[in-house]
Amino acid sequence: MEDLKAKITESVEFINQKSNIKPKIAIILGTGLGRLAEDIQEKEIIPYSDIPNFPISTVQGHGGNLVLGKLENKEVVAMQGRFHYYEGYNLKEVTFPVRVMKKLGAEVIIISNAAGGMNRFFKRGDLMLITDHINLFGDNPLIGPNDEELGLRFPDMSEAYDRKLVELTLKVALKEKIKLHQGIYVGLTGPTLETPAEYRFLIKIGADAVGMSTVPEVIVANHMGMKVLGISCITDLAINGVVVKTGLEEILKAASDAEPIMTKLVKKVIQKIDY
Numbered sequence: 001m002e003d004l005k006a007k008i009t010e011s012v013e014f015i016n017q018k019s020n021i022k023p024k025i026a027i028i029l030g031t032g033l034g035r036l037a038e039d040i041q042e043k044e045i046i047p048y049s050d051i052p053n054f055p056i057s058t059v060q061g062h063g064g065n066l067v068l069g070k071l072e073n074k075e076v077v078a079m080q081g082r083f084h085y086y087e088g089y090n091l092k093e094v095t096f097p098v099r100v101m102k103k104l105g106a107e108v109i110i111i112s113n114a115a116g117g118m119n120r121f122f123k124r125g126d127l128m129l130i131t132d133h134i135n136l137f138g139d140n141p142l143i144g145p146n147d148e149e150l151g152l153r154f155p156d157m158s159e160a161y162d163r164k165l166v167e168l169t170l171k172v173a174l175k176e177k178i179k180l181h182q183g184i185y186v187g188l189t190g191p192t193l194e195t196p197a198e199y200r201f202l203i204k205i206g207a208d209a210v211g212m213s214t215v216p217e218v219i220v221a222n223h224m225g226m227k228v229l230g231i232s233c234i235t236d237l238a239i240n241g242v243v244v245k246t247g248l249e250e251i252l253k254a255a256s257d258a259e260p261i262m263t264k265l266v267k268k269v270i271q272k273i274d275y
C-alpha cells in the first residue's frame with residue numbers, strides 16, 4: 001500500500017520535472033478521440049515507457065503517451081492510448097495512470113471509448129453519454145488492502161458519472177446540434193466480442209452499450225474522488241441480439257467517422273467546465 005503511494009509520488013515527480021502544467025482535467029483518449037491530442041497547445045509529450053511505474057504498452061502502433069498542455073485554454077493531461085485488461089495487465093496496472101493524473105491535480109476525468117450498441121434506437125457512429133455502468137469484468141481494481149489516504153474501502157458509486165457533467169454535456173450537445181444518446185455501459189474483459197446469447201443477456205440486464213474498457217478507470221476515479229464524464233462512440237450494432245458482424249476495420253472506421261463530432265463535443269464541454 002505504502003508502495004502504491006510511493007509509486008504514484010515517484011511518477012508524479014517525474015512528470016512535474018518535465019512539465020509545468022497543473023492539470024485540472026484529465027482525458028483518456030480512447031477510440032474516437034485519439035486526434036484530440038493534436039489540438040493540445042504548448043504540449044509536453046511523455047512516452048509511457050519513460051514514466052517510472054507506468055505499465056509497458058503491448059499494442060503495436062498504439063500511441064502510448066501522456067500529453068500535458070492546454071486545451072481551450074485549460075490545463076489538461078491526456079492519455080494517448082490506454083491499457084486494457086485483455087492485453088494481460090491486471091486492473092491495478094490498467095488504472096494506475098488515473099491515480100497519477102489525480103495526483104497531478106485533475107479533479108475531472110473525461111473518458112471515451114468505442115462500444116457495441118444494443119439499444120434499438122442507436123446507429124453506427126452515434127455518440128452515447130454514459131449515465132451509469134455495469135461491471136461484468138468479474139474483477140475490481142480495488143480488491144486488496146485499501147489505503148484510506150487514497151480513498152474509502154467501500155466507495156459510493158451512486159453517481160459514478162457526475163450528474164452535473166452529464167447535464168452540461170447534454171446542454172452543449174443540444175446547442176451544437178450534436179446527436180447524443182444517454183445510456184448504460186456494460187464492461188466485459190474481451191477480447192472476444194459477444195455471442196448473440198450474450199447480447200440478449202446484456203440487453204435484459206439493462207445495458208445500452210458494451211465495451212472492454214472504462215469501467216476499471218471509472219471505479220478508480222471514483223475511489224480518488226474525481227468527477228467522471230464518459231462518452232461512447234457506437235461502432236457496431238447488436239440490436240435484439242442480432243449481431244451485425246463487424247470486423248476491427250469497420251469498428252475503427254465508425255470511430256474515425258465519429259471523431260470530429262466527439263472532438264467538438266469534448267472541446268466545448270471543456271470550455272464550459274469551471275471549478
Ligand code: HPA
Pocket residue numbers: 114115116117190193194210211212235236251
Ligand atoms: N463488444 C465489445 N466491445 C466492443 C464492441 C462490442 O460489440 N464494439 C466496440 N468495442
